[in-house]
Amino acid sequence: MSSEIKCPVCEKWSIRTGKIDDRCPNCNAQFDAVRLQYAEENRINAEKIKKDSYLIIKEGDDPVVQMFKEFVNWLRWATFYGISVIYVAIAVMIIVYGLIML
Numbered sequence: 001m002s003s004e005i006k007c008p009v010c011e012k013w014s015i016r017t018g019k020i021d022d023r024c025p026n027c028n029a030q031f032d033a034v035r036l037q038y039a040e041e042n043r044i045n046a047e048k049i050k051k052d053s054y055l056i057i058k059e060g061d062d063p064v065v066q067m068f069k070e071f072v073n074w075l076r077w078a079t080f081y082g083i084s085v086i087y088v089a090i091a092v093m094i095i096v097y098g099l100i101m102l
């Protein structure tokens, strides 16, 4: 199956042959190498966003700001783990309820 692919380097369209070492006929850029690089960049960006979602508490911060940041971080952590805890609690309740009924 062949499909058209836009070269990420020179932005010219060409027909893909489906081979791993597909190259752009215009600039000879290897499509898959570029695609892998894109995937890697996306992964790094996703990790960066994840890290940035937590507020970093700096030494020079105002004590009120530090407390606020700690609270926000705690809230995010609690939200994430809170959901898991609720699921476990429901499971335990079902088991306990089942034992009482026996």
Ligand SMILES: [Zn+2]
Pocket (backbone or CB within 6 Å): 007, 008, 009, 010, 011, 012, 024, 025, 026, 027, 028, 029
């Ligand atoms: Zn090209």
